[in-house]
Amino acid sequence: MLVRRSRKQRTAVPASFCEYVATDDFVISRRPTYIDRSRNLLRTDIGDHAFIPDSIQRLLDAGLLTPEDIRNSxxxxxxxxxxxxxxxxxTLFRVVGISSALDSPEVPDSIRDYxxxxxxxxxxxGYRPGGRIHDAEFRRWERSYPGWKECENALRTLHRRTGS
Ligand SMILES: [Zn+2]
Structure with missing residues (x-):
């Protein structure tokens, strides 16, 4: 039977469940299945032109990310x-996919890194079932990226190139 949940109950996932799925053991044991089922992941961070680890290293070097942010990812x-x-x-399986449209010499590092x-x-x-993901705190973090506004504009131009 489906019980319609009210807005207030939207985040009512037991805390113990959230704690369990946030453990490294859960992520490491279940992630391979998630990756196997995902038809859109190339299963490599090495592109024809760009390496995702290079972006991450620059973000770490700039102090924008900490090793804790990307642990077990x-x-x-x-x-x-x-x-x-x-x-x-x-956020559940700590898997990030980056569109191979960004694996191009035409895309500057700053945009890819953003x-x-x-x-x-x-x-x-982290894993926040039912929570708002792009909340004020998230936007604050995002805007600490140097030149974020130019990056947003450049990404909008990229979107337009799809012609839709
Ligand atoms: Zn987002």
Whole structure:
């Protein structure tokens, strides 16, 4: 039987469940199945042009990310070069996919890094069932990226290139 949950109950997942799924053991044991089932992950962070670990290293060096933010996380390029969905993050399995549209010499490091940064901020938030993900705190973090506004504009231009 389906019970319609009210807005207030939206986040009513037992705390013990959230604690369990946030453990390294849970993530490490269940993640391979998630990755196997995902048809859009290339299963490599080494692109034809760009390496996702290079972006992460620059973000760490700049002090924008900490090693704790990206602990026990798994990164991959996507199979599809989607220009509308440039990145995604499963906070449950700590998996980040970056659109292979960004694996191009035409895309500057700063733009690629900004998308990787955005997804890593979701890793920092962790698994929050029912919670608002792009909340004020998230936007504050995002805007600590130098030149975030220019990056947003550049990404909007990329979106437009899809012609839709
Ligand atoms: Zn997001």
């Amino acid at each position: 798994w990164f991959s390029w996507t199979r599809r070069d989607n220009l509308r969905r440039l990145g995604f993050c499963s 998308v990787v940064y955005h997804e890593c901020l979701h890793l920092r938030q």
